[in-house]
Amino acid sequence: MGTVATSADEVLGERRQLINVAYRLLGSVTEAEDAVQDAYARWYGLPRSRREEIRSPGAWLTTVTSRICLDLLGSARARRERYVGAWLPEPLPDRGEWDPTAAAEPTGRVNPADQIVxxxxxxxxxxxxxxxxxxxxxxxxxxxxxxRYPFAEIAGVLERTPAACKQLASSARRRVTVAPAPVPAAGQADVVRHVKKAWETRDIAALVALLNPAAVMTADGGGMVGTALHPVEGGALIARYMVAIAERAPGLELLERTVNGVPGLVARRAGVVETVASFDVADGRVTRIWVVRNPEKLRPWG
Incomplete structure (x- = not known):
């Protein structure tokens, strides 16, 4: 597994990779950071002699972080049952589109959201x-x-045989439905831009034309702000819902911004981000809209 490497710089240098792994496992920047902090606490809790025996601190930290995430995922079902309305992952901003100087927090500590690829x-x-x-x-x-971790290493995380881990991955792969070819970013940006314009002008007909008739919009307010508690289904119904929201939200500013790596929309009022919307586009029309309004999930957008 490589040479002995236990210097503080090298160990801390694994943080970015660990944050990336944990966010994809948990869908939460906050929980990902907590999981990584817990893994580091366990590392530094080992006797020095034990740390020096570990030939790959990165592999050790990845295994521990993944196990922590596994435990959190196991208890997530109960937490989600108490969650008000639909639960969505925390959206990620592209910091380069905002204030480039905001990549570090006032303490000089790197914002975990900025470390996620x-x-x-x-x-x-x-x-x-x-x-x-x-x-x-x-x-x-x-x-x-x-x-791209080999199943032999994943077996150490899940405490199962490599063959069993391969079967788990295969089962998971079947849950990922065959999707159409990805829409180029420019093409998706065009559709999102048209949605923005139609929303701002309260043009229901234009919105209906931009939405797939079977489109679904899911919103996450976490019970902290007003939003639809159940998915809104159907392009026409979504268009009317969007216009009704616009009528009740004077002073709301819509911005075209990257959301989790793809073109999306951000709504803010008086400089405060209140809503982040992500879109799935196929054949030039929106098929899914995910709207996050829970303020706790919008902290990276501050």
Whole structure:
């Protein structure tokens, strides 16, 4: 597994990778950071002699972080049952689109959201699919399919045989439905831009034309702000809902921004982000909209 390497810089240098793994496993920046902090606490809680015996601190930290995430996923079902309305993963901003100087917090500590690589594995559509998997399936799938960890190493995380881990990943893969070819970012940005314009002008007909007739909108307010508690289904119904919201939200500013690596919309009032919307687009029309309004999940957007 490499040479002995236990210097503080090298160990702390694993933080970015660990945050990326944990966010994809948990769908929460806050929980991902907590999991990584817990893993580091366990590392530094080991006797020095034990740390020096570990030939790959990165592999050790990844295993521990993944096990912590596995435990959290196991208890998530009970937490979600108490959650008010639909639960969605925390949306991620592209910090470069905002204030580049805001990448570090006032203390000089790096914001964990800024360490997460924005690629297809953090797209809201993908994260929502991950939510349908069992905890063990999700860990096996993410570690193997996203981070290319061999099943022999995943077996150490799940405490199962490599063959069993391979079966878990295969089962998880079947939950990922065959999707159409990804829409180029420019094409999706065009659709989102048209949605923004139609929403701002309260043009129901234009919105209906931009929405797939079978489109679904899911909103997450966490019981802290007003929003639809159940998914809104059907393009026409979603269009009317969006216009009704616009009528009740004077002074709301809509911005085109990257959300989890793909074009989306951000709504803010008096400089405060209140809503982040992510879209799935196929054949030039919106098929899914995920709206996050829970203020606790919008902290990275501050």
């Amino acid at each position: 924005l690629d297809e594995s953090v797209a809201m559509a993908f994260l929502v699919v991950l939510e349908s998997m069992t905890p063990a399936e999700r860990v096996a799938f993410v570690l193997h399919e996203v981070f």
